[in-house]
Amino acid sequence: NAGVTQTPKFRILKIGQSMTLQCTQDMNHNYMYWYRQDPGMGLKLIYYSVGAGITDKGEVPNGYNVSRSTTEDFPLRLELAAPSQTSVYFCASNPTGNPGYTFGSGTRLTVV
Amino acid sequence: QQQVKQSPQSLIVQKGGISIINCAYENTAFDYFPWYQQFPGKGPALLIAIRPDVSEKKEGRFTISFNKSAKQFSLHIMDSQPGDSATYFCAAGANTDKLIFGTGTRLQVFP
Numbered sequence: 001n002a003g004v005t006q007t008p009k010f011r012i013l014k015i016g017q018s019m020t021l022q023c024t025q026d027m028n029h030n031y032m033y034w035y036r037q038d039p040g041m042g043l044k045l046i047y048y049s050v051g052a053g054i055t056d057k058g059e060v061p062n063g064y065n066v067s068r069s070t071t072e073d074f075p076l077r078l079e080l081a082a083p084s085q086t087s088v089y090f091c092a093s094n095p096t097g098n099p100g101y102t103f104g105s106g107t108r109l110t111v112v
Numbered sequence: 113q114q115q116v117k118q119s120p121q122s123l124i125v126q127k128g129g130i131s132i133i134n135c136a137y138e139n140t141a142f143d144y145f146p147w148y149q150q151f152p153g154k155g156p157a158l159l160i161a162i163r164p165d166v167s168e169k170k171e172g173r174f175t176i177s178f179n180k181s182a183k184q185f186s187l188h189i190m191d192s193q194p195g196d197s198a199t200y201f202c203a204a205g206a207n208t209d210k211l212i213f214g215t216g217t218r219l220q221v222f223p
Binding site: 004033035040041042043045048058090092099100101102103104105106 | 118121144146148153154155156157158161201205207209210211213214215216
């Protein structure tokens with residue numbers, strides 16, 4: 001039982017490049033989330049999903065896109081990377097009826 | 113109304129002391145108040161959580177105190193240990209809706 005798995009752990013991107021942050025969970029959780037963590041700013045919600053085929057914007061969605069084709073996977077796409085997207089990204093999930101999140105170990109992204 | 117305000121931003125406590133972190137919320141629809149613990153290089157992990165039908169919940173050295181009328185809740189760490197050194201986040205949510213997180217408190221416990 002691996003929980004929530006995020007890849008890659010680290011990545012350096014040049015301005016204007018694109019990439020996909022991967023997130024997979026093996027707990028059959030319906031709810032999945034993407035947060036970004038910046039120093040002193042806490043965790044800001046980027047996108048979330050309540051089930052396969054359903055996604056919605058969070059607090060800071062600009063510059064990102066998501067898809068949810070399966071229950072297990074919730075990738076986050078960055079198009080045209082900008083320095084403001086330098087951050088640590090966390091994926092999380094929880095089952096229906098239980099609000100306690102399980103977080104992945106994060107992806108540290110630097111845009112230069 | 114969706115904010116959760118957390119203080120202090122950082123906290124230094126001597127081993128054996130009590131660490132106290134406070135959070136305040138505005139949305140009276142919130143009914144779930146968890147605390148998460150995060151070690152460097154790791155994702156946050158659920159530490160303890162409370163619902164508004166009780167005023168206190170204790171798990172080992174960790175206690176949540178909840179004041180519904182003041183819309184405040186706090187984490188108390190008794191007999192703080194160096195291994196407790198981490199960043200702590202409070203959060204709040206309604207039903208199974210997405211959680212709103214506080215800005216975090218970096219706790220350092222010195223021997």
